[in-house]
Amino acid sequence: MELTTKQFVKDFKERYFNKYSNEYTTGTDEQLYYALGTLIRSYASKGWKNMRDNYIDNRRKQVYYFSIEFLPGKFLLKNAYNLGILETVKEGLKELDLDLDRIVEIEPEPAIGNGGLGRLASCYLDSGAALGLPVHGNGIRYKYGLFKQKFVDGHQVELPDNWLKDPYPWEIRNNVSAVTVRMGGNVWMREDGIGGLEPVYEDTLDILAVPYDNALIGYNEATTNNLRLWSAEVTPEDEGKLDKHSRLQIKEINENLYPDDTTYEGKRLRLKQEYFFVSAGVQSVIRQFKKYDLPRKQIPDKIAIQINDTHPALVIPELMRILLDEEKLSWERAWEITVNTVAYTNHTILSEAMETWEIGMFKELLPRMYQIIEEINRRHVQEQLPLYGRSLTYATQIIKDGQIHMAHLAIIGSHSTNGVASLHTEILKDDSLKQFYEMFPHRFNNKTNGITQRRFLHLCNPGLTELITKKIGNEWKTNPSELKIFKGQETNKQTLKELEKVKLANKKRLAKYVKEQQGLEINTDAIFDVMIKRLHAYKRQQLQLLHIIDRYLRIKVDGETDIQPRVFIFGAKAAPGYRFAKQVIKVINELANLINHDDEVNDKLQIVFIENYNVSKAEYIIPAAEISEQISLAGKEASGTGNMKMMLNGAITVGTMDGANVEIHDYVGEDNIYIFGMDREEVRDMNWSGGYNPREFYETNPRLQRAINALVDGTIPNVTHEGRDIYDAFLVHGDEYYCLKDFDSFVHVQEDVDKLYQNKTEWNRKSLLNIASAGPFSSDFAVARYATDIWNARPVHKAKKD
Ligand code: DL6
Numbered sequence: 096m097e098l099t100t101k102q103f104v105k106d107f108k109e110r111y112f113n114k115y116s117n118e119y120t121t122g123t124d125e126q127l128y129y130a131l132g133t134l135i136r137s138y139a140s141k142g143w144k145n146m147r148d149n150y151i152d153n154r155r156k157q158v159y160y161f162s163i164e165f166l167p168g169k170f171l172l173k174n175a176y177n178l179g180i181l182e183t184v185k186e187g188l189k190e191l192d193l194d195l196d197r198i199v200e201i202e203p204e205p206a207i208g209n210g211g212l213g214r215l216a217s218c219y220l221d222s223g224a225a226l227g228l229p230v231h232g233n234g235i236r237y238k239y240g241l242f243k244q245k246f247v248d249g250h251q252v253e254l255p256d257n258w259l260k261d262p263y264p265w266e267i268r269n270n271v272s273a274v275t276v277r278m279g280g281n282v283w284m285r286e287d288g289i290g291g292l293e294p295v296y297e298d299t300l301d302i303l304a305v306p307y308d309n310a311l312i313g314y315n316e317a318t319t320n321n322l323r324l325w326s327a328e329v330t331p332e333d334e335g336k337l338d339k340h341s342r343l344q345i346k347e348i349n350e351n352l353y354p355d356d357t358t359y360e361g362k363r364l365r366l367k368q369e370y371f372f373v374s375a376g377v378q379s380v381i382r383q384f385k386k387y388d389l390p391r392k393q394i395p396d397k398i399a400i401q402i403n404d405t406h407p408a409l410v411i412p413e414l415m416r417i418l419l420d421e422e423k424l425s426w427e428r429a430w431e432i433t434v435n436t437v438a439y440t441n442h443t444i445l446s447e448a449m450e451t452w453e454i455g456m457f458k459e460l461l462p463r464m465y466q467i468i469e470e471i472n473r474r475h476v477q478e479q480l481p482l483y484g485r486s487l488t489y490a491t492q493i494i495k496d497g498q499i500h501m502a503h504l505a506i507i508g509s510h511s512t513n514g515v516a517s518l519h520t521e522i523l524k525d526d527s528l529k530q531f532y533e534m535f536p537h538r539f540n541n542k543t544n545g546i547t548q549r550r551f552l553h554l555c556n557p558g559l560t561e562l563i564t565k566k567i568g569n570e571w572k573t574n575p576s577e578l579k580i581f582k583g584q585e586t587n588k589q590t591l592k593e594l595e596k597v598k599l600a601n602k603k604r605l606a607k608y609v610k611e612q613q614g615l616e617i618n619t620d621a622i623f624d625v626m627i628k629r630l631h632a633y634k635r636q637q638l639q640l641l642h643i644i645d646r647y648l649r650i651k652v653d654g655e656t657d658i659q660p661r662v663f664i665f666g667a668k669a670a671p672g673y674r675f676a677k678q679v680i681k682v683i684n685e686l687a688n689l690i691n692h693d694d695e696v697n698d699k700l701q702i703v704f705i706e707n708y709n710v711s712k713a714e715y716i717i718p719a720a721e722i723s724e725q726i727s728l729a730g731k732e733a734s735g736t737g738n739m740k741m742m743l744n745g746a747i748t749v750g751t752m753d754g755a756n757v758e759i760h761d762y763v764g765e766d767n768i769y770i771f772g773m774d775r776e777e778v779r780d781m782n783w784s785g786g787y788n789p790r791e792f793y794e795t796n797p798r799l800q801r802a803i804n805a806l807v808d809g810t811i812p813n814v815t816h817e818g819r820d821i822y823d824a825f826l827v828h829g830d831e832y833y834c835l836k837d838f839d840s841f842v843h844v845q846e847d848v849d850k851l852y853q854n855k856t857e858w859n860r861k862s863l864l865n866i867a868s869a870g871p872f873s874s875d876f877a878v879a880r881y882a883t884d885i886w887n888a889r890p891v892h893k894a895k896k897d
Pocket residue numbers: 210211212215404442443445448515544732733734735736754
């Protein structure tokens with residue numbers, strides 16, 4: 096949009112005055128942030144309304160991305176940037192003698208997601224809007240986000256994340272679009288008087304779902320979409336009538352992102368959350384469709400619903416419910432519409448992460464949903480049995496063993512099932528979802544994940560953005576495949592020097608942040624070795640721990656002096672009930688405490704565990720990363736996206752052939768990535784042979800043995816049972832993730848990395864090639880592929896060029 100500095104200054108003063116009846120010079124940072132936020136949002140209002148009208152007037156196909164988690168990160172800079180007014184805002188605030196960085200610091204981050212899955216959803220919404228595609232988000236407005244992580248004596252402590260305690264300038268409560276969601280009670284069918292049946296509900300708990308809408312402004316205002324987050328409230332009819340228990344039942348729905356699902360009540364609450372946002376979302380989608388005034392059979396032509404993993408899989412029976420019970424369609428017609436509207440993305444290989452619900456609980460909470468799922472299952476078996484026989488059909492049943500299998504429902508009730516990296520999709524096809532692939536081969540496809548270059552390069556790394564633009568022009572910003580032109584600079588010494596300078600500046604910025612936040616001074620001449628991701632045994636932070644212990648002992652005990660200095664940077668949260676993950680955090684923190692305070696070691700080795708890792712912290716860390724650790728056991732990580740973000744910022748990957756690392760390897764070339772460890776076939780053979788004996792590796796590799804012993808022999812102070820449990824996981828419980836097997840190749844590859852760092856030109860060259868090869872991982876391409884192959888959706892118009 097067009098905005099002069101003068102106009103912005105005037106608008107800002109007025110906005111502040113009207114809101115607080117005072118001059119902006121009296122404002123606190125919080126007030127300044129709120130005034131600025133609402134002002135920027137108001138600049139987007141016209142575009143947002145126009146697009147809403149445009150979609151309806153032109154009966155555009157709209158895509159709804161249903162996800163139980165989103166991790167949007169902060170909005171202020173992103174929105175100003177996408178509106179094209181960031182520089183004007185900066186200048187205007189300077190004129191007003193205000194500090195934008197301070198204001199940005201105040202903005203709370205909506206941590207309404209956990210990790211990759213939620214962040215992916217937000218990248219896709221950003222790309223959808225940038226491409227001018229009508230792609231909207233649908234989720235839950237959790238009052239408390241993922242916990243705030245604090246370290247107390249090295250232990251993770253979880254504190255509530257009350258991100259909505261102050262008014263949130265980006266959202267609009269939209270009362271007129273509220274809908275009612277029904278749960279519990281009884282449902283029975285009676286004649287509807289026109290030859291069919293209709294359900295009669297008794298004693299249900301009725302919940303008012305109120306949407307909060309957040310504008311998703313596309314880069315260069317290509318379009319503006321909506322992230323709709325639902326909040327649960329008492330219906331006006333029930334106001335004053337409901338008992339305390341029922342009120343509490345409603346209130347708790349959008350209280351916390353993760354109910355404690357180790358209890359029956361916790362599980363039930365999670366199921367309630369799932370149905371709540373699904374039912375509200377589907378009702379609102381159908382309302383939207385009705386504005387088109389088209390026959391219902393055209394629903395799939397005008398609406399696509401993408402379900403982000405199985406948490407929103409109830410979209411299938413809910414859409415069926417509306418079509419059958421409210422729209423009075425026949426089962427066959429309703430089913431055809433549903434399957435052609437819904438598409439499913441699978442994000443995990445881990446069997447324990449595949450969702451199932453116990454029938455008793457499900458039936459009691461969602462009786463009509465259960466009836467419909469039962470019928471879907473019955474018809475599925477009836478159709479497939481003659482074609483595929485008993486065993487295969489049984490394997491694919493939705494209801495069996497007293498459980499409802501949500502992935503089965505998602506595949507049977509949709510027209511597309513995709514994995515999130517090519518290796519992952521292959522594993523789904525020939526292993527975890529094999530029987531479904533046999534039944535519905537045409538439904539399976541791959542959509543490798545992607546990341547938005549706007550948040551994860553343009554905004555968080557302006558130095559690198561400027562350098563690339565200086566060397567290859569502007570085109571790459573809207574067409575990241577143009578980044579490959581940057582390869583032409585690989586032998587340009589000047590460019591390589593400039594690249595090194597940018598990296599150093601980013602390292603210094605991170606070092607300053609670490610000093611301010613955690614009081615630790617880190618060595619910016621050392622390699623910044625980064626491992627940022629959820630803490631999980633399959634991701635193998637414990638392998639990195641062994642590697643660091645090994646380094647420590649080489650310096651401390653063996654007296655090695657010729658060792659490349661490194662700062663090991665971790666960012667990770669452990670699920671509150673995940674004991675092993677919490678123990679790994681404690682041990683890393685105690686090791687950090689030991690090493691960082693030991694002057695014999697700390698010029699060569701330091702550890703920083705960034706407290707409360709989140710999107711905003713990632714934006715500090717990623718531009719400074721030199722090594723990107725992607726060391727999951729091959730075959731376990733569906734894709735990963737941190738690997739793509741760090742590559743784009745010039746980090747060199749140390750990784751296994753897992754998830755999207757495989758594609759990173761293919762694009763960047765084997766000389767510019769450090770691959771180690773077993774590949775997926777080797778892991779599979781090892782699993783099948785059952786012949787893995789971790790002790791053998793422990794006993795025959797003295798370096799490994801010494802590092803493992805350090806977990807229990809007092810080398811690391813203040814670590815008792817935590818070290819013992821990790822030790823036992825390696826040696827007593829069979830080392831499920833083959834850390835001991837992969838250790839040797841891991842540490843050797845790390846030594847190669849050290850050697851490479853001695854040759855800065857060569858290091859910078861590889862770093863540059865990583866940046867230049869990262870274009871294909873832009874979420875703009877991923878979303879474009881979803882739009883063409885799955886959604887059949889077209890952009891409203893093309894984004895303006897820079
Ligand atoms: O697709 C986004 C993201 C992938 O990059 C990660 O590899 C994958 O672990 C994550 N999946 C989940 C779902 N549950 N589990 N486990 O978060 O999705």
